[in-house]
Amino acid sequence: MMTAEILQDLAHEARTNGDLTYPDPRFPASTYYRFLMLLAKKIKSRLSVELGVCGGGGSLHLALGNPKKKTIGVDGTRDSYPENIDHVESVCPNFVFWLGDSSESAAPIYEKYGEVDLLFIDTDHTEGSTMREWNAWHPFLSKKAIVCLDDLNRPGMMNIFKALPGEHLWIEDFGGEFGVIWNIFVS
Numbered sequence: 001m002m003t004a005e006i007l008q009d010l011a012h013e014a015r016t017n018g019d020l021t022y023p024d025p026r027f028p029a030s031t032y033y034r035f036l037m038l039l040a041k042k043i044k045s046r047l048s049v050e051l052g053v054c055g056g057g058g059s060l061h062l063a064l065g066n067p068k069k070k071t072i073g074v075d076g077t078r079d080s081y082p083e084n085i086d087h088v089e090s091v092c093p094n095f096v097f098w099l100g101d102s103s104e105s106a107a108p109i110y111e112k113y114g115e116v117d118l119l120f121i122d123t124d125h126t127e128g129s130t131m132r133e134w135n136a137w138h139p140f141l142s143k144k145a146i147v148c149l150d151d152l153n154r155p156g157m158m159n160i161f162k163a164l165p166g167e168h169l170w171i172e173d174f175g176g177e178f179g180v181i182w183n184i185f186v187s
Contacts, residue, residue: 002043002146002182007169010038015173022060026084032150032174033061036120039180040065043146045117049074049109051102051133052123056084062118063092070113074098074105102129103136115142121149127156134164143185152177 014020014034021029040048040062048062048071059073071094078085078099088095098105102123110116119141121133130149141147152158152170158177161168166184170177 002144004167004169006042007039007180007182010042011035011171011174014038022057022064024087026081026087027055027057027060030057030175032148032171032178033057035171035174035178036118036148037061037065039146039148040071040118043117043144045069046142047072047113047116048118048120049116049137050120050122051075051137052121053085053097054122055081056088058120058122059095059097060088060092062120063088063095067092067094069094071095072098072109072113074100074102074109076101103132106136106140110140115145116140117142117145119145119147121147122151125151125154125157127160130157130160134160138184141184145182145184147181147184149179149181150174150177152179 014031020034045066046069050058050073053059053073053075063071085097119137123129149161152161161179164181166181169180
């Protein structure tokens with residue numbers, strides 16, 4: 001069972017263990033990337049999903065965290081950093097890039113791959129988009145699911161984070177404010 005203490009320990013390891021940094025300048029050292037990798041490994045995520053792939057660093061680290069299980073990166077375009085996505089696909093055979101809308105892709109991904117254990121919402125960081133994504137993905141989360149959000153310092157994002165069901169951990173020193181939600185289905 002996940003606890004705030006376990007998450008804080010993972011956050012501490014992500015902050016202090018630079019050896020976990022992926023050795024490629026396309027993916028700059030990021031504390032929250034390392035955290036995502038450690039979290040995927042810790043919970044033995046059967047399916048990890050990142051909404052908003054951009055440069056691919058989050059997806060790369062989710063895939064590295066549990067290389068025997070699928071990681072899906074969902075984005076509306078592959079044009080921003082195509083070389084990065086190609087690289088992630090080449091070093092992580094468990095990674096699948098899914099071209100599509102972050103909300104509309106929830107049901108088809110569930111139908112193909114099953115329930116999501118680890119969801120990282122990293123799209124445009126607006127209240128409207130984040131709520132649409134939450135509502136779309138919530139029915140497809142496993143009972144042990146953990147949801148991460150970043151850039152909680154943007155307008156309205158902290159309100160969304162606090163309003164979502166489950167236990168919450170706010171990590172303010174990951175750059176851009178980072179949140180973790182677990183025990184989503186516990187009343």
